Amino acid sequence: MGTPRRMLTVVGARPQIIKAAAISRAVQGRYADRIKETILHSGQHYDANMSRIFFEELGIPAPERNLRIAADSPSRTARMLEGIEQVIDAERPDLVLVYGDTDTTLATALAASKAGIPLAHVEAGLRSFDRTMPEEVNRIVCDHCSSWLFCPTDTAVQNLRREGFDPAAELPKVVLAGDVMFDNSLYFAALAERSTILKESGLQPDRFALATVHRAHNTDDPERLSAILGALLELHRSTGLTLAIPLHPRTRQRIERSVDEVLRREFESTKGIVLMPPVGYLDMIALQRSARLILTDSGGLQKEAFFFGKPCLVLRAGTEWTELVDHGYARLVDHDRDRMIAGAEYFLTHDMPPAKDLFGNGDAAGAICQALSS
Template sequence: MKILTVVGARPQFIKCAPVSRELRKEHEEVLVHTGQHYDREMSDLFFEELGIPKPDYNLGIGSATHAHQTGEMLAGIEDLILEEKPDLLLVYGDTNSTLAGALAAAKVHVPVAHVEAGLRSFDRRMPEEVNRVLTDHCSDLLLCPTETAMENLRKEGITRGVHLTGDVMVDALLGHAEVAKTSPILAELGLERGQYRLATVHRAENTDDPAKLAAIMGALGDLGDVVLPCHPRTEKMLKNTGLYEEANRRIRLIPPVGYLEMLALESSAHQILTDSGGVQKEAYVLGVPCITLRETTEWVETVQDSWNMLVGSDHEAIVRAARTFSPKRERSDVFGKGEAARAIAVIIGEKTE
């Protein structure tokens, strides 16, 4: 079976790594990188650390408006589908790369498999939510990480081709946790385990709104013990709005880090503040309390189990939550036990039988 896999952003590289290893045991995989994340810290380093094969194609799309980026990806992926003639196209998550891949395949009648199907934040203001919904409705195999995701699809009338697999990010995390412990990042930054908060801020809803960005940075600055690997878009917006110098004085801003370094920082933090879906989930699996800088989340299980708290971008709410929040329940294996990649490979294999 020939599978054309489309990735473009660092969360997709993480998810792709364990699945690609399983698929290549029995199938031919053609890996396409759209170029959505294109610099070394956001792309090449992840391929190296995770042992992902070099992409067969790199579309080199880069950053642009949603419409221009998605349109260029759509055209580029369609050309590759017509050239490679895959039996199946595989996409991950909820980025513009995900939607472009799914639409391109559906238009030329190539079956689509969607890893991380069924997630919903129920906030259509988020471009990721639009991408999720549209991708699910043109997919043939919907590979769900949780029971909640499966129920979301049932409510939308999607019942064919739906499978519960567990979450592939758990596979990746468990597979690299021991190696991450050897990372020298804490020593290099002069950090001690349990003595700092880790923050990430990258979503457009926060970075592209100067008032929200100022409120978040002000709150992180007030906490006084925050380390923040700075996403390129966040750094650009901080400089454009004149917030960078003040933020850099009050917050430990560092360049983006690789996957293993990020796992080391996450596992050793006493608290995480983030607007990233993947980091929310990693915090839960690692047992680190999480404050989410959004008003909604697709990972509702982390909130239901009291390990994650939604606070939005309000300055006082962030500070108050960071100083008072603590989990009240034991964590569960709601995201699976690290066997999702194999389950996905089996389901895809059965598709051709």
């Protein structure tokens, strides 16, 4: 066996840390003689209370480097690009691996491309077809910088085909790998049974809805954010479901700064609305598995709702996970109160459609590592 390929994995947002767990697990367990992984954290979502707990909880090696570029400003991506370029120049990896669609993903793709280092993109080919969303632009640029494009679904492969990629070509290599988050949902489900989050929060299984709101498109527009909070209040009143809402620090800050005081106080004081600080991945799995309904603007939670057999209302006008809407597992409700209530009433009175094999066989990480080490 030859020298292991040196792979620089770059993460920045908490969902990327979770996705990285699947690949790191495969590298350590089955590919240690073929891949040597180094992890770089951009600092995009980094603080002692949040990112660190994800690394510890998921058993991922701590990042060897951290750029600590956390400020949310127009210059952040440029500063990430400069910092990642310096790390690539120092490490000279054989390949660079990125996940998803964040500013960290974009900066890394550009840095690797400029340095002439092959780039591997996990979650390639996703398209919401809404270029007003920064994430959509990030996905497209990253895909067109990549040497390996690891698609989670057949729809993603077809999206790349329409953009001129040839799935039969050797480079760039398009691989239908499956979804690493499906890997994780299978691996961590048993561990999540130890979670005490329901007891600590006073939640009863199947008697609550889980809601998360974190995307800038929703939180940075006071009108949209207020509409979502008002709709959540109405949903609680009309369905009788308790609402469990882990609040991202940025979302909490926006609520305090930009939401009308009367609405904010009503939202925060309503007995059936349980506001909680951000939770770890295992606690989030426990919440999802016990929820009756999930409302979110998170792409990851849309999929996990499907993995755990839960209906999902998407607080966006579009989604990159179009399969979930097409097959009836999720509904797009945006920030519209009437659509949200109607969607909730439908899912509470109808069974979920039979599950389909949309996201692979649960070993996407193995398929990715095999392709990268061949």
